[in-house]
Amino acid sequence: MSTSPVTVRINLPQRAYDLLIGHGLLHDLGRQVALRCPAMRAAIVTDSNVGPLYLDAAIQSLQAAGIAAAQIVVPAGEASKSLNQLSQLLDVLASHHHARDEPIIALGGGVVGDLAGFAAAIWLRGVPFVQCPTSLEAMIDASVGGKTGINHAAGKNLIGAFYQPRLVCIDPACLSTLLPRDYTAALAESVKHAVIADPAFLAWHETHVHDLRAQQAETVCALIERNCQIKARYVEQDEREEAEKGVGRAALNFGHTIGHAIEAVSSYSLRHGEAVSLGMVAALELSVRGCGLSDVDRRRVEALLAALGLPVRCAIPLDANELRARLGADKKVRDRRVRFVVTPKLGETDWLIDPNEEDLRAAIDRLR
Ligand SMILES: NC(=O)c1ccc[n+]([C@@H]2O[C@H](COP(=O)([O-])OP(=O)(O)OC[C@H]3O[C@@H](n4cnc5c(N)ncnc54)[C@H](O)[C@@H]3O)[C@@H](O)[C@H]2O)c1
Ligand SMILES: [Zn+2]
Incomplete structure (x- = not known):
């Protein structure tokens, strides 16, 4: 990244965090994560559209910072904000023995952020959570403010938790591939x-x-x-x-x-x-x-x-x-x-x- 990112701070007692905005910031994700939630491993959740585009860059950046990242790819689309998808995600965390200090990183739009954030809120009663929004919706709204959750047949976002991320890492360069x-x-x-x-x-x-x-x-x-x-x-x-x-x-x-x-x-x-x-x-x-x-x-x-x-x-x-x-x-x-x-x-x-x-x-x- 050529210039330093713009920072918007969310000042919450005990849970203050930064939203960083910068062109190319995805390549600095690992260092930024390591600064705020040091761990040897992380799980990165993405969807079937975003994964092929940005997962490699995210994983390389994490690796360069000494963080080995497991990848979890969910089908793109609102239907993934479901109990069924959540259950599968938790199964993967369980099989990886995802530990309390290990962050869950959401790489994607609001769907991935809401789903992964809710998983982070409830797995082991809460593990560090990082938002790496790739859609404009997620960059200007969904990744900010700690609302996480999934849908119920009776309505949208009826199941969820308030759970603030440790960091929101916004790379507007990702928008070039958005429909x-x-x-x-x-x-x-x-x-x-x-x-x-x-x-x-x-x-x-x-x-x-x-x-x-x-x-x-x-x-x-x-x-x-x-x-x-x-x-x-x-x-x-x-x-x-x-x-x-x-x-x-x-x-x-x-x-x-x-x-x-x-x-x-x-x-x-x-x-x-x-x-x-x-x-x-x-x-x-x-x-x-x-x-x-x-x-x-x-x-x-x-x-x-x-x-x-x-x-x-x-x-x-x-x-x-x-x-x-x-x-x-x-x-x-x-x-x-x-x-x-x-x-x-x-x-x-x-x-x-x-x-x-x-x-x-x-x-x-x-x-x-
Ligand atoms: N938690 C909150 O505060 C909050 C706020 C607003 C919206 N939301 C939720 O967010 C969701 C909507 O967000 P959304 O519009 O990002 O939906 P989304 O996650 O489904 O993303 C829209 C589409 O863009 C694709 N995509 C994302 N980034 C891309 C990129 N860089 N290049 C190519 N394709 C890309 C996705 O795969 C998907 O197909 C809704 O579920 C909504 O309820 C939550
Ligand atoms: Zn909205």
Whole structure:
């Protein structure tokens, strides 16, 4: 690596860690891991797409730092966030006698990070965990903040743990092989961060639409850094989403309550970010109706999503009743009431609890 990485620190008591962002950083993975979780061995979890591309480089870097790495390759795709895949992963750890000081390293997108992170949280009641995100979604969202987990037939991410990594090692060079669809989908999370926390960052997106779509290297690095900073602040303030006053970390779920329902209804044929883009369009409608967001601002965000190549209307048929049933299974349900994160004003968030039937229907209709 020619220049030193940009560092974003997550300051949590006893569990502070660094997010390092640098072109070519994958080749320095071993040294960075050795500095933070010294061990002779590690297990590296990746998927069937990422493995052939980056596993050799990661393993060589670990070897150069004196760490022998076992490799575990899971099938690419959301279906790997399952109890069955977790069970197979734990079987491999058991057969390797994976010890308490030996890190588990996730090399891949959010699927690998969520699965490997959950395995790290529960194997021997917790072994060191390192995130090496290779998708944009994982670089700007999934690898940051310690949420790990798998899906249940009843809904997404219903089984999981808060478990912070020791290090997040982000090498934007890995994005060169990501499918354009996956890159674009992840931009939805960046727009989400801007909408809930940083109107100036929203304007930045608007002026950088062309460079973002072209994956211009410096623009993408700036995007990753700002997203990591925004998410880090939420995690520091409300690590376990327990805020009693205000929305706290749950603000990051903006667009996700309906987004997760759409993701499930689509049988995961939509990318997570695509479903989030649609979920945000619905949440913006709820914001206009329920807490006074101006129609001008709503249209501004919808226009940005569309300009970035994200869906703002749903190509698949949406059955309102099925969506409603899915909403009932969401983790945001408390006291049997469905809670939506809404934005009264760009850069601010609030809860909207049990919106009336007409508003909910209008939010779903907005997607047609
Ligand atoms: N834990 C969290 O806080 C959090 C936050 C956001 C999303 N998530 C989860 O993350 C998942 C979505 O993440 P994702 O979009 O990264 O999905 P993903 O892991 O399925 O990756 C998307 C696709 O890109 C491929 N890929 C990844 N990196 C690549 C690279 N560099 N080159 C070529 N191909 C590459 C993968 O194999 C996969 O096919 C969802 O399960 C979502 O729930 C978790
Ligand atoms: Zn998301």
